[in-house]
Amino acid sequence: MYDALFNHIELKSGRTLADNERDVIMHAFHQKRIRKGEYFLREGDVCKYIGFIVKGSARMFTVDEKGHEHIIRFGLESWWISDHESLVNLTPSTYFIEMLEDSELLIISLPGARELRHKSRCFNLTVSVLDKFQAIAMQKRIHAAIGMTAEEKYSDLLATYPEFLERFPMNMIASYLGLSPETLSRIRKNAIHK
Amino acid sequence: MYDALFNHIELKSGRTLADNERDVIMHAFHQKRIRKGEYFLREGDVCKYIGFIVKGSARMFTVDEKGHEHIIRFGLESWWISDHESLVNLTPSTYFIEMLEDSELLIISLPGARELRHKSRCFNLTVSVLDKFQAIAMQKRIHAAIGMTAEEKYSDLLATYPEFLERFPMNMIASYLGLSPETLSRIRKNAIHK
DNA sequence: CGTTTGCTTGAATTCTGTCAAAGCAGGTGG
DNA sequence: CCACCTGCTTTGACAGAATTCAAGCAAACG
Numbered sequence: 011m012y013d014a015l016f017n018h019i020e021l022k023s024g025r026t027l028a029d030n031e032r033d034v035i036m037h038a039f040h041q042k043r044i045r046k047g048e049y050f051l052r053e054g055d056v057c058k059y060i061g062f063i064v065k066g067s068a069r070m071f072t073v074d075e076k077g078h079e080h081i082i083r084f085g086l087e088s089w090w091i092s093d094h095e096s097l098v099n100l101t102p103s104t105y106f107i108e109m110l111e112d113s114e115l116l117i118i119s120l121p122g123a124r125e126l127r128h129k130s131r132c133f134n135l136t137v138s139v140l141d142k143f144q145a146i147a148m149q150k151r152i153h154a155a156i157g158m159t160a161e162e163k164y165s166d167l168l169a170t171y172p173e174f175l176e177r178f179p180m181n182m183i184a185s186y187l188g189l190s191p192e193t194l195s196r197i198r199k200n201a202i203h204k
Numbered sequence: 205m206y207d208a209l210f211n212h213i214e215l216k217s218g219r220t221l222a223d224n225e226r227d228v229i230m231h232a233f234h235q236k237r238i239r240k241g242e243y244f245l246r247e248g249d250v251c252k253y254i255g256f257i258v259k260g261s262a263r264m265f266t267v268d269e270k271g272h273e274h275i276i277r278f279g280l281e282s283w284w285i286s287d288h289e290s291l292v293n294l295t296p297s298t299y300f301i302e303m304l305e306d307s308e309l310l311i312i313s314l315p316g317a318r319e320l321r322h323k324s325r326c327f328n329l330t331v332s333v334l335d336k337f338q339a340i341a342m343q344k345r346i347h348a349a350i351g352m353t354a355e356e357k358y359s360d361l362l363a364t365y366p367e368f369l370e371r372f373p374m375n376m377i378a379s380y381l382g383l384s385p386e387t388l389s390r391i392r393k394n395a396i397h398k
Numbered sequence: 399c400g401t402t403t404g405c406t407t408g409a410a411t412t413c414t415g416t417c418a419a420a421g422c423a424g425g426t427g428g
Numbered sequence: 429c430c431a432c433c434t435g436c437t438t439t440g441a442c443a444g445a446a447t448t449c450a451a452g453c454a455a456a457c458g
Contacts, residue, residue, distance in 0.1 A: 373437085374437065374438095375435095375436070385436090385437075386437095386439085389437060389439085390438085390439090393439095
């Protein structure tokens with residue numbers, strides 16, 4: 011269960027974890043199972059935990075006045091999920107985070123994570139690295155969203171996150187790209203002949 | 205010149221700067237003036253500095269194959285500019301950063317910034333706070349880009365960054381929102397009657 | 399088996415971009 | 429002081445792109 015987390019931290023921090031550091035990290039997290047279709051976070055609730063996905067997948071999305079869902083981001087194994095805004099400001103979230111498969115998570119509270127960053131240099135490094143990576147990824151996504159046609163967005167996704175297409179249904183991919191499912195279907199049809 | 209920076213750090217970190225800490229910070233930065241229309245960073249160059257805007261404004265944008273410009277973000281007084289991706293990875297940037305007015309900047313290298321984070325607790329706090337703020341703002345922007353109609357994007361901008369409309373020409377606002385200047389013009393025309 | 403869910407297709411509609419042209423400042427030089 | 433730029437914004441007409449609505453199909457599931 012915790013091995014996935016240890017591997018992830020060693021990979022991102024570029025360091026090896028000593029046994030005592032593993033202990034510290036292990037005790038800072040709690041295990042949590044969430045079944046397919048159930049929620050890690052609901053709109054209106056304050057986000058209390060950061061979750062590390064050991065197994066399973068998730069989507070973070072909003073629902074607008076017309077009842078349409080917009081997927082802000084996905085989560086897969088070794089990804090972190092939470093609503094940072096709600097977590098930091100202790101405000102009700104405007105997002106849902108739903109698990110798309112039966113999932114196993116390791117969760118930690120914000121104070122817990124802050125404490126752990128002081129106790130474990132590797133964990134601290136990992137968080138820094140991920141924050142940077144996240145910022146760069148988001149900037150690229152903004153670029154895609156404002157500057158690309160539907161077709162370009164799709165082939166960009168194909169190049170960047172090919173695993174998404176195997177793990178998530180097309181209507182969610184469409185929502186993630188800001189397209190209607192029908193438009194995405196037509197794009198894929200054309201793309202085959204190239 | 206440095207007062208704007210000190211005020212900004214005190215505001216964001218929520219602490220008061222002691223005189224010796226001001227000295228440390230001051231010596232970590234260099235002054236730089238860039239005239240209207242000139243570049244802080246060019247596509248293909250490696251970004252060497254992080255810039256704090258004391259006076260002036262900037263836009264960060266890409267140019268696609270068709271020659272169209274897409275504005276990723278703006279910069280105003282007390283905002284920071286740089287291409288994080290290029291800065292951290294030492295790779296050629298895919299962005300331009302152009303000053304839109306005669307500007308005064310305080311610049312610092314990445315190693316310089318890292319050193320300063322160790323030397324000044326206030327500066328370190330400021331960077332952390334801004335990173336979080338940035339991440340939240342970018343998530344909102346993604347939400348706007350994939351989930352809102354052109355009209356909603358405009359009124360969202362009106363609510364979030366009203367100062368943009370006074371400081372930047374409409375064709376740039378349009379580019380920032382991912383719209384054509386003509387579409388934005390028509391939206392604004394309709395919006396008056398509401 | 400019947401139901402559900404996800405994906406595709408078609409036709410009509412709405413929205414947005416493109417192209418071309420004209421209006422409207424502010425600034426400059428004669 | 430005026431004529432002439434030049435950069436920015438607005439308009440109109442048209443073409444193209446994407447959404448919506450409706451229907452059909454196939455695989456998955458109880």
